[in-house]
Amino acid sequence: MKDCTVIIPVIGLKSEKLLKLTKEACESVPETTQIIIVGCEEDINLIDFDMKNLKKLTHDGDTSYCSQVNFAIDNVTTKYFSILEYDDKFSKNWFKNVERHIKHYDDKLFAFFPLTELIDDETKQTLGYANEAFLASSFSEEMGFMDLDALMDYFGFNASGAIFKTEEFKTIGKLKSSMKLTFWYEFLLRALYKEKKIYVIPKVGCFHLVNRAGSLTNIYNDEMSADEADWWVDLAKKEFYFTNDRNKQYEK
Secondary structure (H helix, E strand, O other), X not given: OOOEEEEEXXXXXXXXXXXXXXXXXXXXXXXXXXEEEEEOHHHHHHOOOOOOOEEEEEOOOOOOHHHHHHHHHOOOOOOEEEEOOXXXXXXOOHHHHHHHHHHHOOOOOOEEEEEEEEEEXXXXXXEEEEOHHHHOOOOOOOOOEOOHHHHOOOOOOOOOOOEEEXXXXXXXXXXXXXXXXXXXXXXXHHHHHOOOOEEEEEEEEEEEEEOOOOOHHHHHHHHOOHXXXXXXXXXXXXXXXXXXXXXXXXOO
16 A cells, blocks of 8 residues: 555564564565654664564654654655554555555545454464444444444543544544543644544454553553543543643643
């Protein structure tokens, strides 16, 4: 897929395992698709491999996931882009499936989400699938499409590997850096509120590693209380009406 850039934000590349996973993530991207690895100078300097379609982007200061992604998006020149977590991989035919659906829907959709296979880090076994609920009849208003009512009480989605329209992503405000835990949830609610069409392609497009020690999700699970987690979920349901990041902070 030529008119697409894959953003891979890296944070804390301090082991051979993480460097190996990052390289495997890059190798799962087709050679015709551009790749931007973004991270602080220390992490970028640890990346010891090069590819023809790879650009390394240094962003110091606020090195949070959202800030790194937003910075990289401003450097994307293609019509579409995707964000891949550095311990995830694309399936072999994901980009071909996206191209077919772009032609079929005549460019009317904002985003294409994959059916995402969840892989346990230790056992390497498949634990299930993310985004599959939208492919069930009667779950959402139109099968295969996300809608605001369905998403209000559903958290079984994963955005790694999804394909977005670059300029529309920017227009609706990108990710909110102050939003912990539920930044993707708030973004998707905001996109749907702004009447953006999001479709889940009924094909496995991404392999997502779960239960990895040191991952952002595991850090939140270890460091965040249940009360704070509920607070961020509730905040997302209030803040999606606003395009700008209003920098709300949790207080005990």
